[in-house]
Amino acid sequence: SRRGRLPGRQDWSSWPHYQAAASGFRGYWYPVAFSSHITGKPKAITLLGERIVVIRDDGKVYALKDRCPHRGVPLSYGNQQFPGTISCPYHGWTFDLETGALKAVITDGPQSPICGKVTQPTYEVEERLGMVWIFVGDGEDAPPIDDQLPEELRDNPAVVGARIQARVGNWRFACENGYDEGHAKYLHRTALWRLFKAMPVWNETRIVRRGRWIYRVQEAQHWDADFPGLGRWSNQAWYKLKPPKQVANIGNTGSHRKVNPAIAAEEFPGFASVSMPGVLRIVYPTFIHYEFYVPVDADNHLYVGVMANFEKGIRTLPFYAKYLGAVRWLFHGQFSGQDKWMVEVTDAPPERLYRPDDSLLQWRKLAEEVTEERAERLKLTGDLG
Numbered sequence: 001s002r003r004g005r006l007p008g009r010q011d012w013s014s015w016p017h018y019q020a021a022a023s024g025f026r027g028y029w030y031p032v033a034f035s036s037h038i039t040g041k042p043k044a045i046t047l048l049g050e051r052i053v054v055i056r057d058d059g060k061v062y063a064l065k066d067r068c069p070h071r072g073v074p075l076s077y078g079n080q081q082f083p084g085t086i087s088c089p090y091h092g093w094t095f096d097l098e099t100g101a102l103k104a105v106i107t108d109g110p111q112s113p114i115c116g117k118v119t120q121p122t123y124e125v126e127e128r129l130g131m132v133w134i135f136v137g138d139g140e141d142a143p144p145i146d147d148q149l150p151e152e153l154r155d156n157p158a159v160v161g162a163r164i165q166a167r168v169g170n171w172r173f174a175c176e177n178g179y180d181e182g183h184a185k186y187l188h189r190t191a192l193w194r195l196f197k198a199m200p201v202w203n204e205t206r207i208v209r210r211g212r213w214i215y216r217v218q219e220a221q222h223w224d225a226d227f228p229g230l231g232r233w234s235n236q237a238w239y240k241l242k243p244p245k246q247v248a249n250i251g252n253t254g255s256h257r258k259v260n261p262a263i264a265a266e267e268f269p270g271f272a273s274v275s276m277p278g279v280l281r282i283v284y285p286t287f288i289h290y291e292f293y294v295p296v297d298a299d300n301h302l303y304v305g306v307m308a309n310f311e312k313g314i315r316t317l318p319f320y321a322k323y324l325g326a327v328r329w330l331f332h333g334q335f336s337g338q339d340k341w342m343v344e345v346t347d348a349p350p351e352r353l354y355r356p357d358d359s360l361l362q363w364r365k366l367a368e369e370v371t372e373e374r375a376e377r378l379k380l381t382g383d384l385g
């Protein structure tokens, strides 16, 4: 148990990779848009500070650097003049979507001598969970995206409800907020979501690592507390729920007793977990909620909330009804709006941490270790940068 440990005053210099990752960690796949929103019309996005144009051609999505090498105009203002290509709006430089090769220059005739001499950088793209994912690395081959997705999402059929929202604030504040032990008990005390999901006042918690995730393991929950000289404080006063029976290491359950078999099979050590490059997983008995914090640049991120129900066929219908009718608004809406507000107003370090912030420290440590391993690995193969 980590009870009694005080993390003390911190800046981020103890985690140099983490400190340097203001615009995100390289070497990962990031969800950037709903698949249905990417069409033959070029769309501009920013990911890890890089401007990227995304376009669908013949069913497949492509991504290229969104800056024409000629005079620096965004290719996303252009359009498609020939199949399999994108043309810059200014002088008609025309790039192959697959390879980025300059295939034609419309304003310089069929034999333009610059063709074949210029290549536009491209990005690897995949589609999963109804979204477009882009890999941003340092020239290394992208690992299979399925290696990066949460295992249970990869291995089981699931019906998902998702929300993608552009938000102000550094992605690290968003990720830390998601995994933050203390905020759930206090910030969210007024969320309507809690009509259904009761939460304690405070927990005794231990952070454990398993594989590429770290988990918050709740060793004891306290539903109310006496503060000396001040009085009693309880989270239960206004919604009048009895403390729910705790299903081991799974989120508070209200009236549910049965755990979905796909979720039970994972034997999660704790109900809240986080992994690189900034993915939160909150496990409930019948569904899992994920948050992907996608760095746009140092001051903006995408909040990608995904709720997954591991059912198929007719059994997915109640989930759709519940998601569209309530969950989307209560959880991805109002509850998550409280997080959005805090991420906007959190200030950069220095910071004075307290006991529950062990969750933040362990996340930063994980990020630091994993990034150090990657740096070593890429140096070994001579691929860094």
Ligand code: FES
Pocket (backbone or CB within 6 Å): 068, 069, 070, 071, 072, 073, 088, 089, 090, 091, 092, 093
């Ligand atoms: Fe793109 Fe000239 S700036 S073609």
